Amino acid sequence: MNHPLPGPGTGPEDHQGDTGESRSQRPGVDRDAGRERGLVYRRSVLLALPAVVPVVLVLGVSLVGASAQSLGLMPFIGPPVLSTRGWAGSAGELAKSATVSAYIAAASTVLSLVVGFAVAVYILAAPRMGRLVAGLSAATIPIPHLIGAGAMGLLLSDSGFLHRLLGMPAAFPALVGGPWWIAVISEYVWKESAFVALVVIGSMSRSMTGLCDSAATLGATAWQRIIHVVLPLSVPALAVSALIVFVYTFGAYESPWLLGPTSPEPLPVRAVRLFGSVDLDARPEAMATALVSVAASAAAILAGVGILRARRNVR
Amino acid sequence: MNHPLAPLSRSRRVAVPVMAAAAVLVLSSCAGEPGEPGEIPTTYESFEDVLADADGQTVDLWMYGGDEQGNAYVDDVLAPAAAEEGVTLRRVPITDTADAVNRVLSERQAGRTDGSVDLVWVNGANFSTGRQAEAWRCGWTDLLPNMALTDQDDPLLQNDFGTPVDGCEAPWHKAQFTFFYNSAAITDPPTTLEGILEWARDNPGRFTYPAPPDFTGSVFLREVMLSTAGGAEEVPLDYSEETFDEHAPAALDALREVAPSLWRGGATYPRDEQALNTLFADGEVDIAMTYGPATLTDLVASEALPDTTKVLTLEEGTVGNASFLAIPANASDPAGAMVVANLALSPEQQAAKADPGTWGQFPVLDTARLDADQQSLFDDLPASPVVPSYDELSRNAHGELAADWVPALDEAWRQEVATTR
Amino acid sequence: MTAVLPAKRPVRPGTRDVSVQIRPVVRAGLGVLLVLWILAPLLPVVLWSVAGVWRAPAVTPDTYSVNAFASLGERATLRAGLASLGLGVAVAVVATPLGFLGALAAQSLPGRRGRAVDLILLAPLAIPPFALVLGANTTLLRLHVPAFAGVVLILVVTALPYTAFMYRSALAAYENQFEDVARTLGAHPRQVIRHVRVPLLATATARGFFLAFLVGWGDYVATLLVGGGQLTTLPMLLGAAASSTGNEQLTAVLSLSVIIPPVIILAAFGIPALTRKAVA
Structure with missing residues (x-):
């Protein structure tokens, strides 16, 4: 690791312990501490660069490009003309699409948290069966959503596997392509609850055992221990995974495209349809739709990270 | 540089040029409009x-x-x-x-x-x-x-x-746009497009079409328009807003009217031709359609479609x-x-x-x-x-409308038919 | 060294079931339900992969055939498999160290700056992959970025939130306290690295690498639009098969060929680690 900063230290790891003494010939303790902090900052900023630069560059290029196209500044044919038609021309539909996307994301997030938490508790509570559930649950994580959606379609569609298993009842509800997006949400919950469970297990196992033992000693029932010990301890992990699940399900295309109804359209489905339109004039609208999706997700991340940070500071 | 805030300004110094670089990259790609010199392709004489x-x-x-x-x-x-x-x-x-x-x-x-x-x-x-x-x-x-x-x-x-x-x-x-039906379910198939819509009304839930802008669904939409207009010769091939306003509403009305009798009561439509074929293969619907009749032979041979699948030719012909x-x-x-x-x-x-x-x-x-x-x-x-042979399939065939009709009709369908239920 | 680490204290077998006791009957019932929930969507895929003809209302296939599996041996399919593998590894090899550096920086930068790095590393999550690709494609083409490098770049940015997140949570969980304890107990910095940092980061590295690998292995949109047809991966074959009638068997087999290799990797390395983690 290239370390361009002056001062002792052979690597990033050995800092706090000895640097205070080695530089104590300088007058002023505050100033010294400031300098020390400055060194850490600077090194940290340098550390951040290799990750931050590509992200900022690609995101910047992508957002500037999409914005320019949404405003008619990068047409495929003809001179660029600034126009807000891509935005204003379909404000009503954009709002409707955003509502649908928010519904899908919210429902998927809440259910993923519930199921994911249940899976995590189960894995922690049941010795043998828990290991099986842990293995199977982890095995669904590598499955791409496109395949997950295809599989959910085979299971839940009219004349699908479930319908056949039940003996083809006429009253089989419209799960695929129905008004409540049940197949879409099921696919998200199926995949994302495994993710939630993984994050929760990863975060809570260490401190929990002791606390649960104490709670058990104090006579708490299993249910009480789950609600009063395990759940509070899992809140940070649940919050972080909720944020990721919400943002992902808000912007994902494959599942609602394969399993959703023709109308109304969530933002990503609308954006991709318009982008692929044979009408070249539909590109600005496609980009505007994609940007609304980006803006909503960014707002969710900002809000989420803000809340997480605030909580951490309170503790 | 000793100031504790130095790293902040440093990170700003990094972030600002990076963002600027991104903007320049994009804007420079705007500048390169097609048709600039050097694009003239090699031409060949023989x-x-x-x-x-x-x-x-x-x-x-x-x-x-x-x-x-x-x-x-x-x-x-x-x-x-x-x-x-x-x-x-x-x-x-x-x-x-x-x-x-x-x-x-x-x-x-x-x-x-x-x-x-x-x-x-x-x-x-x-x-x-x-x-x-x-x-x-x-x-x-x-x-x-x-x-x-x-x-x-x-x-x-x-x-x-x-x-x-x-x-x-x-x-x-x-290629010839072709309807096909399950002869195990329909003994007396309709012979015109109007007849197909009527059959759909009489047999609720047994017919549907792919949602435009799917290629096949989009063709079906145009065929319905030609049918409600009284025949292919009634609609000028070239697109204009006047001719659209003259002919499209009748087609959209007809589709809106038949919608409650479609599969799922017209609340949703199959995503594409493949989804429609799946419904057909599973016996959910009895009539389907394709612009690629060439594939039917193999689909029936491989049992992807039932062996009772039969081609339905229309008296007024279809689009080729x-x-x-x-x-x-x-x-x-x-x-x-x-x-x-x-x-x-x-x-x-x-x-x-x-x-x-x-x-x-x-x-x-x-x-x-x-x-x-x-x-x-x-x-x-x-x-x-x-x-059947191409000659038989293409009897009374008509040509395609101008391409501008396609997005105009698809969008009108989305606004007025897809969202109504 | 292990003696100074609270997390590594010997674990008594059975400690875990004491912690949250649930009645055995309820527990078994719940377990069966959860297993069903996880397996149900995969069942029709597995059945389709060996089904010749399978039409409603038949609950099981009308005829069986393994024809589609033969296509896995074809050269084009094998080549697509290798391309997917290469893409997955390339994305993981780049995104994992970058995620580590980013997480380290976010961890050590306090206040607003740390938050800024966190936000930047999470930001790609807010941008749906298709939007990222549509916006960036023209510029990549203009800069003559080779197809493979372009796809890798886009996917690295997509994968960074995951790798950074894995390291971020690993680092946050320890918050230097073990290192401080170790140092207080007189451990040499190198020992600290070897015995404290490496083990705790090994899990995060494995997970981050695996998740980043999956981003490349299963990608469709970036491969299609940025790869410009030069890169035929398994998901590309799968997309083509899925867009046709009567190809359910091939689609199912290709789906399994995308799902199974990572699951094998997971089974070989991941699940023991996961269950160990659950025990610890």
Whole structure:
């Protein structure tokens, strides 16, 4: 690791312990501490660069490009003309699409948290069966959503596997392509609850055992221990995974495209349809739709990270 | 630099140039409008020049990859023949032809002249989109020796959905929009499009169509418009807002009216032709439709569709089209692409491709221009047990409306039919 | 060293079931339900992969065939498999160290700056992959970025939130306290690295690498639009097969061929680690 900063230290790891003494010939303790902090900052900023630069560059290029196209500044044919038609021309539909996307994301997030938490508790509570559930649950994580959606379609569609298993009842509800997006949400919950469970297990196992033992000693029932010990301890992990699940399900295309109804359209489905339109004039609208999706997700991340940070500071 | 805030200004110093660089990168790509110097493609005077240039080229043929027979034909029949002429043919499977057109447009937007698409299987609105954006190489088909075997006056080969072909694409197949039904469920099938809608009303839940802008659903929409207008000859091929306002409302009314009787009460529609076929195969609906009747033979043979599947021909005829091979203006290997396009037009290839066991695509050659040996290639082809001959299918056929009708009708359908339930 | 680490204290077998006791009957019932929930969507895929003909209302396939599995042996399919593998590894090899550096920086930068790095590393999550690709494609083409490098760049940015997140949570969980304890107990910095940092980061590295690998292995959109047809991966074949009628068997087989290799990797390395983690 290239370390361009002056001062002792052979690597990033050995800092706090000895640097205070080695530089104590300088007058002023505050100033010294400031300098020390400055060194850490600077090194940290340098550390951040290799990750931050590509992200900022690609995101910047992508957002500037999409914005320019949404405003008619990068047409495929003809001179660029600034126009807000891509935005204003379909404000009503954009709002409707955003509502649908928010519904899908919210429902998927809440259910993923519930199921994911249940899976995590189960894995922690049941010795043998828990290991099986842990293995199977982890095995669904590598499955791409496109395949997950295809599989959910085979299971839940009219004349699908479930319908056949039940003996083809006429009253089989419209799960695929129905008004409540049940197949879409099921696919998200199926995949994302495994993710939630993984994050929760990863975060809570260490401190929990002791606390649960104490709670058990104090006579708490299993249910009480789950609600009063395990759940509070899992809140940070649940919050972080909720944020990721919400943002992902808000912007994902494959599942609602394969399993959703023709109308109304969530933002990503609308954006991709318009982008692929044979009408070249539909590109600005496609980009505007994609940007609304980006803006909503960014707002969710900002809000989420803000809340997480605030909580951490309170503790 | 000793100030504790130094790192902040440092990180700002980094972030600002990075953002600026991003903006410059993007804006510089706006500046490169297509048509700048250096884009003029090599032109060829004779097919010998083309052959000489083509030797050793690798041609990337972008085509819809969901048709196993089509894939197998290109890989196992066309590609080896191209190899004999010194051209390596690489098939790039895509799920939608619009992906190929988008790729070409993006490359041209970026000012790239070494495009990754050499040949596209295309027609209709995608072709017209490319023409609007001047994305196709034009005026090259006259060079192809085998073009002489086609009928230059054939309207299907002169105009592609109302867009003049102008030597910007070489014909490959003909196709006929075709309805089919399950004869186990329907003994007395309707014989007109109006009859199909009436049948749908009498048999609630047993009919539907793919949601436009799916290619097939979109064709169905236009066919309904021609039917409600009183026949294909009533609607001018060229699009204008007046003719749209004159003819579209009746079609949309008819579809809105039939919607409650459709599968799922018209609350949703199958996503595409494949989804409709699945419904048909599972017995959810009894009538389905395709613009590629060539595939039916194989689908029935492989039992993907029930063996009781029968083609439903309409008295008033259906719409027919031709599909083509087009070369993007920025193709890296245009000479090789021309060699492949010429080869694809040869009687041997057209006949091989017309065999229902291979692909079953209808040939674009004019039999009158073939010699006896060439004609016998076609005469010896086995008949399909499912699909009638092209002559029978295309009886009373009409041509496609201009491509501008397509997005206009699709959008109106989305606004007025899809959202009403 | 282990003696100083609270997390590594010996674990008594059975400690875990004491912690949250649930009645055995309920537990078994719940377990069966959860297993069903996880397996149900995969069942029709597995059945389709060996089904010749399978039409409603048949609950099991009408005829069986393994024809589609033969296509896995074809050269084109094998080549696509290798391309997917290469893409997955390339994305993981780049995104994992970058995620580590980013997480380290976010961890050590306090206040607003740390938050900024966190936000930047999470930001790609807010941008749906298709939007990222549509916006960036023209510029990549203009800069003559080779197809493979372009796809890798886009996917690295997509994968960074995951790798950074894995390291971020691993680092946050320890918050230097073990290192401080170790140092207080007189451990040499190198020992601290070897015995404290490496083990705790090994799990995060494995997970981050695996998740980043999956981003490349299963990608469709970026491969299609940025790869420009030069890169035929398994998902590309799958997309083409899925867009056709009567190809359910091939689609199912290709789906399994995308799902199974990572699951094998997971089974070989991941699940033991996961269950160990659950025990610890």
